[in-house]
Amino acid sequence: MIKIAITKGRIEKQVCQLLAKQGFDMDPIFNKDRELLIETKDGIQMIFAKSNDVLTFLEHGIVDVGFVGSDTLMESDYDDYYEMLDLEIGKCYFALCAYPEYKEKHFERRKKIASKYTKVAKQYFANQREDVEIIKLEGSVELGPVVGLSDAIVDIVETGSTLKANGLEVIDKVADVSTRMVVNKVSYKYKRDEIFKLINALKGDE
Numbered sequence: 001m002i003k004i005a006i007t008k009g010r011i012e013k014q015v016c017q018l019l020a021k022q023g024f025d026m027d028p029i030f031n032k033d034r035e036l037l038i039e040t041k042d043g044i045q046m047i048f049a050k051s052n053d054v055l056t057f058l059e060h061g062i063v064d065v066g067f068v069g070s071d072t073l074m075e076s077d078y079d080d081y082y083e084m085l086d087l088e089i090g091k092c093y094f095a096l097c098a099y100p101e102y103k104e105k106h107f108e109r110r111k112k113i114a115s116k117y118t119k120v121a122k123q124y125f126a127n128q129r130e131d132v133e134i135i136k137l138e139g140s141v142e143l144g145p146v147v148g149l150s151d152a153i154v155d156i157v158e159t160g161s162t163l164k165a166n167g168l169e170v171i172d173k174v175a176d177v178s179t180r181m182v183v184n185k186v187s188y189k190y191k192r193d194e195i196f197k198l199i200n201a202l203k204g205d206e
């Protein structure tokens with residue numbers, strides 16, 4: 001039995017579709033209602049969790065494998081896992097975004113930057129050698145500049161439609177993001193065959 005934690009929502013749907021394409025029986029998952037733990041005929045036990053919690057389950061050895069966005073990996077302080085695969089789905093990117101005038105504006109004070117991903121934002125500005133104030137928001141981060149809480153945001157951009165709808169634009173691209181398969185180090189040792197069966201299937205090698 002291989003135990004998997006998967007990020008609920010977008011990632012869950014796309015990874016399960018990939019596995020179904022490779023012949024795994026994903027029907028119990030596609031047909032689930034509000035259940036948070038499902039077992040399939042192929043010996044997979046899958047739990048559906050918030051992205052940060054996927055890493056918590058992996059860290060505590062509750063699951064062998066996790067599927068999360070690289071955004072979550074970049075933001076987390078936990079890194080004692082093996083990153084085995086870039087699934088090249090759930091693609092989006094981190095960007096510094098603001099109103100167009102941000103680029104020309106001269107700031108007499110520290111800039112204020114709102115983000116749900118404060119670690120990523122801090123790292124970006126540290127690399128730029130710029131001292132800014134980072135303000136944590138849990139979502140609807142675009143509100144930062146819109147309501148005057150911040151001068152800019154560091155957030156995920158996919159289609160760009162949220163930015164456009166709020167008059168904002170990408171000032172600088174920070175990093176690409178995609179879905180990754182991560183593996184608990186102990187599981188890697190003891191469930192190697194099952195793990196590689198999954199990896200090969202996801203790579204389309206099976």
Ligand SMILES: Nc1ncnc2c1ncn2[C@@H]1O[C@H](COP(=O)(O)OP(=O)(O)OP(=O)(O)O)[C@@H](O)[C@H]1O
Binds near residue numbers: 010070072179
């Ligand atoms: N447009 C997008 N916005 C946010 N995440 C995206 C987007 N496109 C792909 N992703 C990826 O999907 C993952 C899950 O996103 P989702 O919006 O389902 O949850 P979340 O924003 O991390 O958390 P929450 O459940 O609090 O909204 C992200 O971690 C990211 O890797």
Ligand SMILES: O=P(O)(O)OC[C@H]1O[C@H](OP(=O)(O)OP(=O)(O)O)[C@H](O)[C@@H]1O
Binds near residue numbers: 156161
């Ligand atoms: O470029 P787009 O295709 O418009 O996607 C980007 C938007 O999607 C995400 O928000 P999400 O929908 O996860 O909601 P949230 O603001 O509550 O995090 C992200 O934080 C942006 O707001």
